[in-house]
Amino acid sequence: METPVHYDYIVRLKPKTNRNSQRVNSDQPLQKVPATFPVNFLLYRREIYSLHGVSFSAIDRRPEAISRKIIHFLVGDSPIHHIDDFKDILTDMGIPGIKISQILFEIAAKAHGIDTCNGVFMIVSIRKTVYQEARLRNEEDDTARAVRESMEVAAKPIPATESSIDAMERVVLDASASARVCTVCMEEIDGGSEAIRMPCSHVYHSDCIVKWLQTSHMCPLCRYHMPCEYL
Numbered sequence: 001m002e003t004p005v006h007y008d009y010i011v012r013l014k015p016k017t018n019r020n021s022q023r024v025n026s027d028q029p030l031q032k033v034p035a036t037f038p039v040n041f042l043l044y045r046r047e048i049y050s051l052h053g054v055s056f057s058a059i060d061r062r063p064e065a066i067s068r069k070i071i072h073f074l075v076g077d078s079p080i081h082h083i084d085d086f087k088d089i090l091t092d093m094g095i096p097g098i099k100i101s102q103i104l105f106e107i108a109a110k111a112h113g114i115d116t117c118n119g120v121f122m123i124v125s126i127r128k129t130v131y132q133e134a135r136l137r138n139e140e141d142d143t144a145r146a147v148r149e150s151m152e153v154a155a156k157p158i159p160a161t162e163s164s165i166d167a168m169e170r171v172v173l174d175a176s177a178s179a180r181v182c183t184v185c186m187e188e189i190d191g192g193s194e195a196i197r198m199p200c201s202h203v204y205h206s207d208c209i210v211k212w213l214q215t216s217h218m219c220p221l222c223r224y225h226m227p228c229e230y231l
Contacts, residue, residue: 004131007099011106013120016187036072037116039079039086039107040186043067043093044127063127067093070181079111079122086124095126121187160217160226165210169197183220184208200224 044063069089073082083104090100103124110122173180175191182189182205189195189205196206202221204212212220217228 006129006131007095007126008129009099009103009106009124009126011103011110012123012125013110013114014123016119016121035075035117036188037075037077037079037121038070038072038181038186038188039082039122039124041067041069041071041086041089041093041124042126043095044125046127046129048129048131049133066128068183068186069093070183070186072181075116077116079114079116080108083108093126158217158228159215160213160228164227165213168199168209170206171195171197171203173203182208184212198224198226 043066045066046063069092071082071085071089073079079086086104086107087100090103095103103126107122107124114120172194173189173191180189180195180203181187182195182203184204185208187205189203194206195203196209197203198209198219200219200222202219202224204220209220213226217226218224219226
């Protein structure tokens with residue numbers, strides 16, 4: 001029997017926060033980076049189990065982020081002009097066609113009449129709920145659970161060493177270069193501001209990537225392994 005799946009979503013406009021308002025001093029005049037209006041797509045998965053007709057969520061199991069995509073276009077342009085791009089993103093995320101139409105309609109409704117120059121960005125949060133039939137526990141289930149938990153222990157996030165974090169390259173982004181996005185906080189990294197470049201060449205806000213690596217030793221984008229105590 002096919003596992004039932006339900007999608008719900010919310011489209012929000014949020015104000016941008018200027019995380020790097022202080023620029024690094026330079027003898028060269030800074031050039032203004034073209035401002036962009038970002039639209040963030042976030043897909044989460046939640047599992048709901050049922051036993052004898054009673055539904056419940058897994059204990060201590062929060063919705064898991066399984067996909068994140070972002071698109072930028074110049075401020076002053078209307079999001080409505082990029083509906084086809086949004087459709088391609090939602091299709092790549094595996095959203096069903098009828099749900100894509102509903103989400104695009106909601107995006108168009110939110111975008112109608114907004115001023116993309118007023119310092120806001122759009123978030124499209126989608127939750128994929130998977131309904132599964134729970135089984136009564138028996139000895140075989142206990143064995144399978146023990147094996148699964150042992151694998152989960154090995155897969156738990158391990159922080160990078162403090163020395164490797166301190167040794168990462170601090171860089172000043174070229175103010176004339178195209179805007180970059182820190183994929184930890186999903187906000188732009190201002191041109192002319194200081195950031196951190198990991199050994200894999202991916203660039204993040206300094207405070208964002210430090211906090212990330214204090215929990216997980218892997219790059220958020222490419223899963224590059226930083227040195228850690230258990231590897």
